[in-house]
Amino acid sequence: MLVLRPFIRQVVFRAARPHFRVIAAPRYSSTLAEDVRSDSTFRIPLIDFAAYKQATSLAEKRCIADDIVNGFKEVGFVYLTGHVIEPETVDRVFQKSAEFFRLPEDTKARLAWDDPKANRGYVQVGRERVTTSLDAAEIAALRAKAPDTKESMEIGRENHPKFRNKWPQETEAPEFKQTMLHFFQTCHEVHTMVMKSIALGLDLPEDFFDNKIDRQDHNLRLLSYPAIRTSLLLGDGQARAGSHTDYGTLTLLFQDSIGGLEVQNPHTKHYQPASPIPGTIVVNAGDLLARWSNDVFRSTLHRVVAPPAIKINATEGMTPTRQSIAFFCNPNFDAIIESLPSCTSTSNPSKYPPLTTEQYIVGRLAATYS
Ligand SMILES: O=C(O)CCC(=O)C(=O)O
Numbered sequence: 188m189l190v191l192r193p194f195i196r197q198v199v200f201r202a203a204r205p206h207f208r209v210i211a212a213p214r215y216s217s218t219l220a221e222d223v224r225s226d227s228t229f230r231i232p233l234i235d236f237a238a239y240k241q242a243t244s245l246a247e248k249r250c251i252a253d254d255i256v257n258g259f260k261e262v263g264f265v266y267l268t269g270h271v272i273e274p275e276t277v278d279r280v281f282q283k284s285a286e287f288f289r290l291p292e293d294t295k296a297r298l299a300w301d302d303p304k305a306n307r308g309y310v311q312v313g314r315e316r317v318t319t320s321l322d323a324a325e326i327a328a329l330r331a332k333a334p335d336t337k338e339s340m341e342i343g344r345e346n347h348p349k350f351r352n353k354w355p356q357e358t359e360a361p362e363f364k365q366t367m368l369h370f371f372q373t374c375h376e377v378h379t380m381v382m383k384s385i386a387l388g389l390d391l392p393e394d395f396f397d398n399k400i401d402r403q404d405h406n407l408r409l410l411s412y413p414a415i416r417t418s419l420l421l422g423d424g425q426a427r428a429g430s431h432t433d434y435g436t437l438t439l440l441f442q443d444s445i446g447g448l449e450v451q452n453p454h455t456k457h458y459q460p461a462s463p464i465p466g467t468i469v470v471n472a473g474d475l476l477a478r479w480s481n482d483v484f485r486s487t488l489h490r491v492v493a494p495p496a497i498k499i500n501a502t503e504g505m506t507p508t509r510q511s512i513a514f515f516c517n518p519n520f521d522a523i524i525e526s527l528p529s530c531t532s533t534s535n536p537s538k539y540p541p542l543t544t545e546q547y548i549v550g551r552l553a554a555t556y557s
Pocket residue numbers: 408410428433440442448489490491511512513
């Protein structure tokens with residue numbers, strides 16, 4: 188599958204409005220590290236993971252692994268194509284998610300999220316305010332002034348010894364549970380594979396992460412952003428989802444065609460659109476992977492803002508409904524996250540003390556919800 192590599196290198200996604208702009212870059216384009224230094228050439232690399240799965244030698248795998256690691260080092264985000272998830276599977280999850288959010292308010296309220304340790308259940312509009320702040324009072328003030336305009340449903344691993352998922356009844360949402368559990372398993376498998384490639388790209392044995400990420404302590408988040416007058420999204424700090432980083436190893440993000448996701452260019456600090464590319468997964472590195480890699484990887488700020496609006500009259504625009512599905516991949520909750528041996532040296536000592544996944548994630552979740 189090495190033949191695919193030159194092709195992928197030529198198809199360079201330039202993050203610039205309007206959406207859906209994929210530009211064939213010159214054959215001998217500059218490197219990613221050079222491109223991301225300016226907003227006009229900023230790009231999120233598109234990586235064909237099929238080449239990794241089909242590689243017949245470690246050297247072939249290393250090529251893709253290097254591209255993936257480079258993407259997380261320079262941008263913190265990549266678009267993944269050639270993964271194992273069929274488009275029909277993703278379509279079905281979107282359909283079942285939309286059906287769920289159409290349930291009556293009191294049905295959803297019965298399933299309300301109520302405990303950051305469990306992190307399961309329905310979160311109504313305005314209840315979460317994602318932010319980088321760690322200060323509870325500051326987050327509460329932000330939530331009051333500019334709440335996230337989204338609702339979500341959080342699903343954890345089904346076989347947890349202490350915490351139960353909050354499922355609607357089968358008669359209320361037929362095949363919802365089965366669809367989500369199947370998708371959870373599929374995303375777990377993608378995570379395991381991508382982490383193998385990351386291990387290789389960081390000069391570790393390919394199976395380095397295997398026994399640290401096998402417990403499926405992940406979180407599947409169904410997201411629904413209701414239609415809203417665009418003027419309500421344009422105020423100070425106002426967004427569909429405020430600027431934040433994710434907490435775990437990787438996030439696998441599936442978005443519909445509406446747009447609005449933006450990624451901060453780490454060099455210029457300006458936000459650039461991560462426009463939907465059909466069939467791809469947007470994959471970003473989270474805080475724990477950045478910490479594990481001693482900041483070799485970036486956990487990049489991102490947010491969801493108003494996409495190009497549909498005019499409802501001469502002065503007012505309406506921002507259409509948007510759906511996305513985020514699969515937050517985590518290490519095992521009792522895994523100790525300490526700087527990886529290949530990311531530290533005497534001249535680059537570890538920047539962070541060790542901590543467990545649970546300590547980090549439960550602390551962040553407790554701060555961001557009301
Ligand atoms: O909806 C999206 O596109 C992004 C959502 C997100 O970043 C999150 O929930 O952490």
